[in-house]
Amino acid sequence: MHTGLRITAFAAALAATFGTAYGVGTGMDPIVADGAAPAPHDGHGEPDGPREPTPRPAESGGHGGHESTPPGGLQISEGGYTxxxxxxxxxxxxxxxxxxTVRDASGAAVTAYRREHDKELHLVLASRDLVTYRHLHPTRAADGTWSTPVDLPAAGGYRVFADFTPAGEDAGNLTLGADLAASGRYRPARLPAP
Structure with missing residues (x-):
């Protein structure tokens, strides 16, 4: 049998299979257990009637509710800080x-932090290929500018993670992230084995 004929036969068999499945599926009523009926919904995927508060991730093992916050370091801005x-x-x-610099909602440099693990801010640099990792403790100038020397071994993309807690009663711990590029001769490589 020629290749073209094989492909045509395969496509015809596939179309017949899906056509049969579609026909059977549309011709049957939904299968529901005895005495069970689908719960009414308000059109947004939520049941009608009173709603219970959404559990926090710590209370639900991270699986409850629809509301969730992304893991730290994925955003350059969060909670009014950038x-x-x-x-x-x-x-x-x-x-x-x-x-x-870490900036507040008004764009001003943040100059007051709560100490966490004996430091005001922890900085992590990680390469996109997961080979290079640096945990740094930069120094802060009076104007709120942070600085630290870095020497990255290879060209490519890196992610900078700043972990800190601004001073203030209502301020919580934040981890913000930004991209850093290291120029040079770039050689793509596979991720290392786990």
Whole structure:
């Protein structure tokens, strides 16, 4: 049998199978257990009637409710604070001063932090290929600018994670993230084995 004929026969068999499944599915009533009936809904995927509060992730094992917050470090801004990288590009293999500022909702540099694990801010640099990881403790100038020397071994994409708690009664811990590029000769590689 020629290849073209094989492909045509396969496509015809596939179409017949899906056509039969569609016909049977539309011709049958839904199968529901005895005495059970689908719950009424308000059109938005929620049951009608009073609603219970959505459990917090800690209370529900992270699986309850529809509301969830993304993991830290995925956003450059959260809760009115923004990670502002003054240095967004470095050269691989060359020691560079990485400078950044955490800004509040008005755009002003944050200068007051709560100490967590003996530091005001923890900075993590991780390469996109997961090979390079740096946990740094930058220093803060009086104007709110943070700086630390970095020497990244390879060209490519990196993610900067700033973990901190602003001073203030209502302030909670935040982890903000931003992209950092290391220029140089880039050689794509597979992720390392787990």
């Amino acid at each position: 990670l502002d990288l003054a240095t967004s590009r470095v050269t691989a293999g060359r020691r560079t001063e990485l400078r950044f």
